[in-house]
Each structure stands twice: as C-alpha cells, then as structure tokens.
Amino acid sequence: MLRQEIRSGARVRGGVPSLTPNQRLAKLDNIAQRISGLSEETLVISAEGLCFLRTATEQSLLKRFIERTGREVKTVVVFRKEKDWRESWESQLAKESSGVLNIALSENDDVSILGDWYFDKDSIINFWNPFNLIQIEFEAHINILEPLYREIGHPLDNIQATVFKNRRTPI
Template sequence: MTGTTTPAPSGTLWLHVGTHKTGSTSIQEALSRRAEGLNERGRRLLPEANAWALANLFLRPNVCSAARMLGTAGPESLKDFDEASAQVAVALRSDRDMIISSEAFCLMREALEAFAIRAFFRAHFARIVPVVILRREEDWRRSREDQLRKTGLWERQRGLADRDSADGSWYYDRGALLRFWSMIGSPQVIDYDEAMAADGSILPAFGRAIGMPDLFEGLDLRLNSR
C-alpha cells in the first residue's frame, strides 16, 4: 500500500507587523482595494484586513493588548490555532504567496512566541518575510498615547506593571523588536519618516518592500495619520 505525502510549502508570507501609528490602517485598506490585482499576481489576503485576532493567539499571556483589555481576544485554545490554520489554507487556495497585516504582531518579543509563529506559518509557507515600519520615537510615543486615549485604554495601561502593559518601556526597544523578527525571517525595515518625506504616503515604500512597487499606483489613502 502506497501512502500519499503532502507537498512541502514553497511560497512566501509577507507579514506586516506594524508598528502602531505608522500607516497600518492605510496599508490594510489599500491591500483590500488591490485584492483583485494581488490575486492575479498569485498573492492572497486573509478576509480580515487587520489580522489582530490571529496575532493575539501568539502573544504571551501577561501582555494586556487592546483586544484583550476590550474582551475581544483570549484566552487561547488549541482549537483556535487549528481554526486559524484552516482559515489561512482556505484563503491561500492554490496560490503560494500571501500578505498578512496586523500591528498587534509588533508586541512579540520572546523566543517562545517566535517559535510558535514560525511553526504555525511554516506549515503553509517556505519563507516568512517580516515587514517592520519604524518612526521617530518621540512621535511614535505621542501618537501611541493618542491612540490609547481615544480607545479609553490609556489610564488602564498606565496602571499596569511595565512588563504587562502594551505601552511599556520594552515596547519602544527597536533593537529588541528587530532581533525578535530576525529569529523568524530577514526583516524588511521601512523608515516611516523617510517614506513620508519622499512620497507623502507610506504606500509606495510598502509596495517596494513586498516586491510590488507598482501595486498602489493611483491610490491615495491617508487614514489615522497622526
């Protein structure tokens, strides 16, 4: 009796991980608007433009992300991972490559999180390319605070221990962030301030980072720009 084997994954996952307040909403909306063109070029998207629920599956239990504080994520179960894996497979269809985006991925820092992310996605892809967008720290901090105030979470985050807060001092450690994603792939790093100065939008730089420099031509989106 001859058994059947599942072919090894051969495609690439472009994983946009934020950070927060670096044009993520514009990127996610732009990808959604270009979904048909991406499909024609063999790249798929998840149904959710912002895959925050997926990202929260991998986040260490102590970190109080916005989704966890609002009661829309956690606690996680094995069934959640199985369902998420099936969702990726369905969205991928017969294509090889995919783009997934959520700034919640930038909250990861520990080796066990890296192991879980790598094991989960390597069931579907041969290569993972993290896309990380960074900006000047003072602007990053100010915009992040503004975001948390708008969602009513600022004071609650301030009351947490530093290690548990999604706005702790560890969050702004660029070196630690890039070291983490280097455990998973070779990060494509975009300087938000340089991109905005050169193009007036984050979209052209993001298109170049994923190897599709013409993807967003003629599209102007500037959402949640502060």
C-alpha cells in the same frame, strides 16, 4: 501567540477569548491551515499588536505557525522616530473607548503596552530577524505604502498618495 500578561486593546475590549495553551495551538493551526489553502500568491497580515511579541515562546509559536502555512514569509517592520512613535501609539490608545490607555498607564512598565519595552527597537529586530526582516523608516517616506508595495512586489501605479500620507514629515 501573545503571552497572557499583556493586556492589549483587543483583550481589554474582550475581543480575545481566554484559551488554554492547547486551545491556542489548535486555533493557530486552524488559521495556518486556512492560509495554506488560499490561492492568492501574496497575503499581507498587518497589526501593530505584532510588535508585542518578544519572548522565545512567542517566537517558537510564530515559527510553527509560519511553517504550517507552507508559505514564504517576509516580515516588514515600519519604525518611526521614537518620540513620534510614542505620541502616535498613545493617541491611538486614547481613541479606544474601552479605557485601555488608563489601564496601560496604571500597569507596571514591564507589561504595560506603553512601557519602554514596547518601544525597544533592538528587541523587535532580534525577535523578527529569523523571519526575513525588512526594516522601513516611516519618516523617510511621504507615502508609506510605496516602500511596502515595493517589498511585496506589488505594482506602484494604483497607490493613492493623498490618502496615506505621512503628515508629520514636511513636504
């Protein structure tokens, strides 16, 4: 779904094949069909890279994909304070051995995955609003899994709070 000019970590690593628009549609349709055939009541699809999606074309492709799964969708976006979000994202990119951080630092702001556009909460909200958007503020929770579990209707009794702590928030 992601527009070609965005060089995500997966693309830099060579993990995303170069496909024609028709090939991409066919691949998305195949994934949607596989999802529609699953018996699980709740599926969680999670990726920071979903925050790259911003254009009307991407939104249209996502809508088509969701419709083809035949499932109800809740979109849960976890926002952080922008300073912490930027630090965390840059740190994550720096861990990549593929040099994605150096590429991001060298690109124009409008396509760099470190550009101001990436951290634009209003654009993210506008993109995801049509998909039953639920917003969670990261810093408001010591254990970010608790609000995520609540939103998907999952029992809270099996959460291992010591494993998934927000270490930037004083306890």
